[in-house]
Amino acid sequence: MRFFSSTLSLLAAVASATILQNGQVRDMVFLDTTIASVASDRSWRTYGPSASEISYKGRWDSKHISWWSAPGLKFSFIGDKVAIGFGNYTSPGVLVAYRLDGQDWMFTNVTANSTHQFISSTTTSFNLTTQAQLPQTLELRVTNWAYGIQIAGVHVSSSSKLIKLPNYSKTIEIIGDSLSAGQYATYEGISSYAWGLGAGFGNVEFFITAYPGICLVDTNCWGNPRGQTYQWYHASDTSGRAVEIYNDNPEVWDFRKRPAADIVVINLGTNDNNTHNNVTNEKFLQSYLEFVQGVHQVYPYAQIILVSLWNGFSPVGNSYAQGGAFIEEIEEVYNYYKHTGFVHYFNTTGIMQHNDIGPQYHPTDVGHVKVASHLMQYIKLNFGWELGATGPEVQHDTLYWNDQQNY
Known part of the structure; x- marks a missing residue:
């Protein structure tokens, strides 16, 4: 959009x-x-x-x-x-x-x-x-x-x-691609599930380090010159204006500028999975393992949530079925780190249905709300975070109602 x-x-x-x-x-x-x-x-x-x-x-x-x-x-x-x-x-x-x-x-x-x-x-x-x-x-x-x-x-x-306003005591960061950035949602960034997750708690700091088309693996994907395993450590994203301003020398991000994340949500791999970008399963797995370790080094006390890739829906028989991508690889990353206690796996299967995905293969506003709501409950149940939003609007233009008794 x-x-x-x-x-x-x-x-x-x-x-x-x-x-x-x-x-x-x-x-x-x-x-x-x-x-x-x-x-x-x-x-x-x-x-x-x-x-x-x-x-x-x-x-x-x-x-x-x-x-x-x-x-x-x-x-x-x-x-x-x-x-x-x-x-x-x-x-x-x-x-x-x-x-x-x-x-x-x-x-x-x-x-x-x-x-x-x-x-x-x-x-x-x-x-x-x-x-x-x-x-x-x-x-x-x-x-x-x-x-x-x-x-x-x-x-x-x-x-x-x-x-100056004091920061909230808890912080969450969402690292992703277009699915987290809100591409094709009504108000894009502030209609995304990542926004709904952070703003929905109401009492946490949150940052959305996401950009459409970017891969996890450090390679050119859909015009993005670098992947998140490189770009996440920098202030700017991979947009054309970033290239125009910084060329090949972006500022290194000083993580001390923001509160350290208590929870990091990683939702990456959809672009890596596209054959156009020539990322092998082996390279994806290795890059994911290294990226989780890098995030842990930056935020040694953070809980890291790996999000499974929903990857759209396809007709099957008389209905539809959710696809997947790098299912075994993401589960392997989780299994590799789960003994540490700081890596967790969030399975998106069943949260959305085929009509929650728009014509451009991205969630509708309702789809984003569903993912955000389930992630909020996951975090509440697993880490004890309380839902603190008590009135301020989170996602704009989502107030719908019917006041007709018969139609």
Whole structure:
């Protein structure tokens, strides 16, 4: 799924994008949050992108450029307005999701060298008079896995301030490909099962280190020059913009920038399994064994969950049957490490049915919700994590109901 920025003037009141739903255009109107630069406006106070009050979520490089799936930022503030300036490495028209406190997500298109005001005194649920509701929180996320933003600064009213939010005590990281990145889901990254898993707990930090087409094995797959056994150790993903910015010299990721993962979910191998990429079973197995060891070295106290590959459905007789890929190899990796106690196996068989897979071989929004829900229960039952989401919206536009008694 791609989002296209509106052709309307930036002076227009709204911006639009195109979402195809079952082949039909879904009517969407997103607010145009663009404002003029506030660099010389004394009514604003500016925090630089390195300000300690800003909590970055996911992977961002030293230039404050976002990478991988659903990266974002979050902070609390006191005041009546918040704006963010975007640098020249921001993708043109990238769709971002943002919300005030625990309210529903809102969306807008941003672009390079622009300033966008996300909060004002007229924002839904904004309240300056109820002291118990202050400070308030702004969270922003990049929806698309292929695009990114660069933060140039955060602006609040001159008499206001930002407040750093403490991290949650638990952290989960999901390492994957397009299935985890949310390709072809309605809002891509924030409609993925990986998002649903992390955000669904409500009380954990989570990072989605996933990119479509990437293999586990370090080889060129579908235009991705490197596999996760190499790229996971770097800040940037394997996108064309990463190649443009860093060529063959990406920044090494400093894992100390984020809390160490308590749980790591690995869902890789679907692209390796495609004959187009010429990955042998033996190479896949060896690379997986080495990758698990590498993840363990980075996160020595993490529990690692290996996800079996669902690999779509095919007609069998009068019904459908779920396929599989590298079934024996992933089980062998699990059996190799299971005596250590930190490697676990999550079998996806039976979670989705054939109508949970869309025409482009990826889960529908409902399919993503199913996988996320089962993974949440798996983690709750095996590791004692409690479900802490008590109201804030997790996945947008999934509220459906029927109020007709007869039809």
